[in-house]
Amino acid sequence: MIEFHTLQLLPDLSGALFIPEYDTLLVADLHFEKGSSLARFGVIIPPFDTRSTLDGLEDVVGRFKPKTLISLGDSFHDRDGPERLGKTERERIDAMAKQTDLLWITGNHDPDLPDDLPGEVAEQVALGPLTLRHEPTICADGEICGHLHPAAIIQQRGRRLRRRCFAANKRRIFMPAFGAYTGGLNVKDKAFEPYWKQRDFVVFMLGKTAIHRLPSRVLL
Amino acid sequence: MLSESPSVNPQNDLPLVFERWFKSRGWRPRAHQLAILEQALDGQTCLLIAPTGGGKTLAGFLPSLVDLADNPCDGIHTLYISPLKALAVDIARNLEIPVKEMGLNIAIETRTGDTPQSKRQRQRYNPPDILITTPEQASLLIAHEGAAKFFGALKYIVLDELHALVSSKRGLLLSLALTRISSLAPCARRIGLSATVADPKLLCQWLGHGDNTAKLIMGAAGAVPxxxxxxxxxxxxxxxxxxxxxxxxxxxxxxxxxxxxxxxxxxxxxxxxxxxxxxxxxxxxxxxxxxxxxxxxxxxxxxxxxxxxxxxxxxxxxxxxxxxxxxxxxxxxxxxxxxxxxxxxxxxxxxxxxxxxxxxxxxxxxxxxxxxxxxxxxxxxxxGEQDSEPPLGLKRDVLAQHILGCACGGDFDADELFAEITNSSPWFALSRKEFDAVLDFVATGGYALSSYEQYAKLKQTSDGRWRLSHPRLAQNYRLNSGTIVEEAMIKVRLVRAQKKRGNKPMSRFGGKVLGEVEEWFVEQLVSGDTFLFAGQILRFEGLQEMSAMVSRSFAQEPKVPSFYGGKFPLSTYLAGRVRKMLADPQQQKMLPEQVRDWLNIQRWKSILPKAADMLVETFPRANKHYLVCYPFDGRLAHQTLGMLATQRLERMGAQPLGFVANDYALAIWCVRDLSLAIETGRLDLTKLFDEDMLGDDLDAWLAQSSLMKRTFRDCAIISGLIERRTIRSEKSGRQMTVSSDLIYDVLRTHQPDHVLLKAAYDGAASGLIDVKRLGQMLARIKNHIVHKPLEAVSPLAVPVMLEIGRVPVYGEGDEALLAEAADSLIDEAMTLL
CATH class of the missing domain: 3.40.50.300 (P-loop containing nucleotide triphosphate hydrolases)
Structure with missing residues (x-):
């Protein structure tokens, strides 16, 4: 449970975030069709990433049954991603749109989404005290964003463990990337620095069976 | 390289100028040098096995020098392959001396990763007579369109330090390059040079071509050390x-x-x-x-x-x-x-x-x-007993790299390529089905979902031949070939100590480079940590770009103990000898007194096991119950055994907490009284160490294991699925990679029988988890387990018990560690949110 701007937020093991107050589920950085995007350049990694991401998404949607599902940008790895979706995968997205209202926030990878994609498209969304957008903004307050793919590293008993995580302070929550082929960036990386003072944040590391809350100073 | 030799064959093939040269040096050619000359001039493939200092290198070159002295060659005459870059340079330097002294007109050049691009280009259209190079360069040379012309006049291929190559993937890739070169230059004869090995026959077979194995020439043995x-x-x-x-x-x-x-x-x-x-x-x-x-x-x-x-x-x-x-x-x-x-x-x-x-x-x-x-x-x-590793057999990832390399050299026919490859002994067992699966993998990824047809790397022409779909792929191949997958390394640069931590920027281009360390080692350092490197204690100042900035430290002891280096397992052969020594009081007489005392107390307090037996001791200590066994099969095999045995103990209700392994022994600790459980029959040691653990248990554990992921990464890189370097700009380079761990997870879910997963399993089984060795061990100790319940720790158990706390403890899941990290902080105020 994350208390954030008077709201109770439920982080999920999958990397999704549920907001009961608005019956809304958030996911970030799905990066659909990343595999086929790289394949165009001769890096022919397995093409099953969209399936895997959808498997995870259907599972979490099935569990929370939210009224609205919001994807916080970079839902597709590139502009042509929606066109390259396999038939089955496209049908699965259409089916999901029948169960829940889809809202796609645009990201730097997918600034334009095609009209035939089911659901609404927006650059950012205001939800009560919250602002949902893809890229973080320096002076924001009550912001939930994606973009940076946070991951945290700890060392315990001589072993290093690296996991995707939610990273949060009073003003902002970074969502972990949800996509099957999305890696993580260490929350201690320079890229995060502009967004907090003296690293005043906590992380919620995604384990296999539980989420672990840790202060930033124990992270490597 | 040379010295006096006891015996000389008066009837030899040595031209006068060579005889004179030997004489001028006060030397006489050695018997094996003449033998190799005779065989090679006769057109034989031969393998010379001789100890260090036996004039092996000159022996290898002799046929080439003799031939070149009389018959100047148009194009490359001899390809000399050495496993080390540095060695290639030194050999060239050393070879120039006799060539110069005999006044021979022979051009000798090296070609390694360090050779400037311009020189490499020039070598391709104006090659020297003798080219001294590395296995990686040989693979690159065949991946060029001009390869047929380049190798057209080749007479000799000399392979130095062959024993050091054949048991690795480097050697395996070289075996494939050799098949190609032999097709391009059917007249080229192979000469292998090797130190003494356990089974010379295997090496002769490796060096040969098809049924034609190399002729073995043994140099005189050196004096007993x-x-x-x-x-x-x-x-x-x-x-x-x-x-x-x-x-x-x-x-x-x-x-x-x-x-x-x-x-x-x-x-x-x-x-x-x-x-x-x-x-x-x-x-x-x-x-x-x-x-x-x-x-x-x-x-x-x-x-x-x-x-x-x-x-x-x-x-x-x-x-x-x-x-x-x-x-x-x-x-x-x-x-x-x-x-x-x-x-x-x-x-x-x-x-x-x-x-x-x-x-x-x-x-x-x-x-x-x-x-x-x-x-x-x-x-x-x-x-003089030898226990060198046998040559490595077929590996799919290496084959994938070779197939792509061949395509870079021009279009090919699959039947012909398959026939060519299976001429080489490591690939005798390659089935056509496996070959086709790897070919399919190289072409389109070999995925059950055929969505990548349009992005295929290899395409079939109308006459059925395979060709590269884009010339860019050849450039990429040249950047990424090779079988040595290195850890990401970071340069260590020496700068002046920072006065105060924080804002003052470090010199941007500063610092002499001291060397390189693994990225993960640097990642665990925080500024101010001290560690030993390049013979001095250094203070870590911070990471800048891709360099670790360090300053000299005056600390007495480094704070961070060590960084990873090579680790070798104890050879099966030596392990057998150690077991025999433990069992035989006669052999122990040679040991120092301290060690004899130690073993004597062990005999008195517990048992010194017979050579064929595996001793299992159980004893309580500090509220825990320990099981220590002594297989002597190396740390990797013991770690795997520890992982599997703890799973079994868990199911048997012994509540294991963790384990630690070294090269000799394995210690597992549990909540339950193990001595009692064994005595009452609730715990059956025969079942605990049964060979069937290598079935489902192993598969289940392996699939999740980080070791498997590491092996998968290596296979993915070697096979060309993931590229180390791309010709696209550095800026977009980052976008072109996906972590191999993520690929592994996705592939395992959606296509568990994919060729690369098979390759990874294969690699892990013989490599990081040493399943082969563990399997041999479990078979060996079957019906030979000797259990000794004890009141307290035995002398023999002390060394492995001391490892606890020093090395990472396994057996506790990552989850438990995460929870522990969070728990230990649970009382601390969380004021942020």
Whole structure:
């Protein structure tokens, strides 16, 4: 449970975030069709990433049954991603749109989404005290964003463990990337620095069976 | 390279100019040099096995030099392949001497990763007579469209230090390059040069082509080495890998001899010992350090100083195992475990610059078990027993790289390529089905979902031949080929210490490069940490771009103990000898008194197991119950056994908490009383150590294991699925990679029988988890488990028990560790949210 701007937020093991107050589920950085995007350049990694991401998404949607599902940008790895979706995968997205209202926030990878994609498209969304957008903004307050793919590293008993995580302070929550082929960036990386003072944040590391809350100073 | 030889064949093929040259040097050609000349001029493929100092290198070149002296060649005449870059350069330099002295008009050049691009280009259209190169370069040379023309006139392929290549993926890739070269240059004869190996027949077969195996030529054996084990007056440590106790004695050995090579097993041991020796160095003897992480320039300086006779000792790792003689080494000191007989013989051979004089070596064990291992190795080395690894068999990832390489050289017919490859002994067992699966993988990824047809790397032309779909792929291939998958390395740069932590920027281009360390090691450092590197204690200042900035530190002890270096498992052969020694009081008489006492107390308190038996001890200690067993099968196999056995104990209700393994033993600790459980029959040791654990249990664990993911990464890189470097700009380079762990997870879910997963399983089974060795061990100990319940820890168990707390403890899931990290902080105020 994350208390954030008077709201109770439920982080999920999958990397999704549920907001009961608005019956809304958030996911970030799905990066659909990343595999086929790289394949165009001769890096022919397995093409099953969209399936895997959808498997995870259907599972979490099935569990929370939210009224609205919001994807916080970079839902597709590139502009042509929606066109390259396999038939089955496209049908699965259409089916999901029948169960829940889809809202796609645009990201730097997918600034334009095609009209035939089911659901609404927006650059950012205001939800009560919250602002949902893809890229973080320096002076924001009550912001939930994606973009940076946070991951945290700890060392315990001589072993290093690296996991995707939610990273949060009073003003902002970074969502972990949800996509099957999305890696993580260490929350201690320079890229995060502009967004907090003296690293005043906590992380919620995604384990296999539980989420672990840790202060930033124990992270490597 | 050469010295006097006892026997000479008067009827030989040696031209007069060569005879004269030998004479002018006061030498006579050796029998094996003439034998190889005769065979090679006769068109035979041959393998010369001779000890170090036997004039092997010249023997390898002799047929080429003799042929070239009379018949100038248009195009490349001889391809000489050496496993080390540095060696190639030195061999070229050494070969130029006789060529010059005999006044032969022969062009000799090297081609390695360090050769400038312009020179490599020039070599392709204007090749030298003799090209000295590495296996990787050989693979690159066949991946060019002009390969057929380039190799057209080739007469000889000389493969040096073959024993060091054949058991690795490098050698396997080379075997494939050789099949190609043989097709391009059917007249080229192969000459192999090797140190003594366990089974020369396998090497002859490897070197041959199809049914035609190489003819074996044995050089005269060298004198039997003189080996002793350091008779220390100090207390012998129970465990650990620090020979610190023996530093004054090692120093004494160095001061009493001309040039000593001090071999250790890991880079961190080298750093530590070098540091300690300098502290003891009252006479300011020139002692140097040499290991793979040091800057190349620094290493070359040390090598040059050795050759010039300026040094008294060099502390080194396996980087000096191979190669020509860098100076006259008088004594080899091997610190730590010898690990294998062949390996240690190779090292001892470094002190063998005159074949008829024995080389001298002293073994310095760093703990009590190593005394046993040293004694076993001493006897084995004296008898000249070999335990070198057999050649590696087919690997799918290596095949994938070769297929793409062939396509870079021009279009090919699948039937022909398959026939060509299966001419090489490591690939005899390759089935057409497997070959086609790998070909499909190279072409389109081999995925069940055929969505990548349009992005295929290889496409079939109308006449059925396979060709590269885009020339860019050939460029990429050249950037990414090779089978050595290295950890990401970070340069270590020396800068001035920062006055205060924080804002003052470090010099942007500052700092002399001291060498490179693994990225993960640097990642765990925080600024202010001190560690040993390049023979000094350094203070970590921070990470800048891709460099670790360090300053000199005045600390007495480094804060961060060590960084990873090479680790070798104890060879099966030596392990067998150690087991026999434990069982035989007669053999123990050779051991130092401290060790004999230790074993005697073990015999009195517990059991010294028979050679065929595996002793299992159980005892309570500090509210936990321990099970310690002694298979002597190496740390990797023990770790795998530990992982699988704890799972079984879990199911048997013993509530295991963790385990730790070393090269000799495995210790597992549990909540439940194990002695009692075994006595009452609730715990059956036969079942615990049953071979069936290598079935489903192994698969289940392996699939989740990080070791498997590491192996998968290596396979993915070697097979070309993931690229190390791309020709696209650095900016977008980041976007072009996906972590191999993520690919592994996705692939395992959606296509568990994919060719690359098979390759990874294969690799892990023989590599990081050593399933093969574990399987042999479980078969061996079946019906030979001897259980001894004890009141307290036994003398034999002390070393492995001491490892607890020193090495990472396995068996506790990542989840538990995460929870622990969170729990230990649970009371701390969380004021942020």
């Amino acid at each position: 003189e080996i002793s084990i350091l008779a220390t007056r100090e207390h012998l440590p129970w465990s650990g890998h620090s020979a610190r106790y023996a530093v004054p004695e090692i120093y004494q050995l160095i001061s009493n001899t001309g040039l000593a090579l001090v071999f250790v097993n890991t880079r961190s041991q080298a750093e530590r010992l070098f540091q300690d020796l300098w502290e003891a160095n009252e006479d300011h003897l020139p002692i140097a350090l040499h290991h793979g992480s040091l800057d190349v320039g620094q290493r070359r300086k040390v090598e040059a100083a050795m050759t010039e006779g300026k040094l008294r000792a060099v502390v080194c790792t396996s980087t000096l195992d191979l190669g020509i003689d860098w100076g006259d080494v008088d004594l080899v000191i091997n610190v730590g475990a010898p690990k294998g007989s062949s390996r240690i013989l190779q090292r001892i051979g470094r002190a063998n610059h005159r074949l008829d004089e024995p080389s001298r070596a002293v073994f310095v064990p760093s703990n009590r078990f190593e005394v046993l291992e040293c004694e076993a190795a001493r006897v084995a080395a004296k008898l």
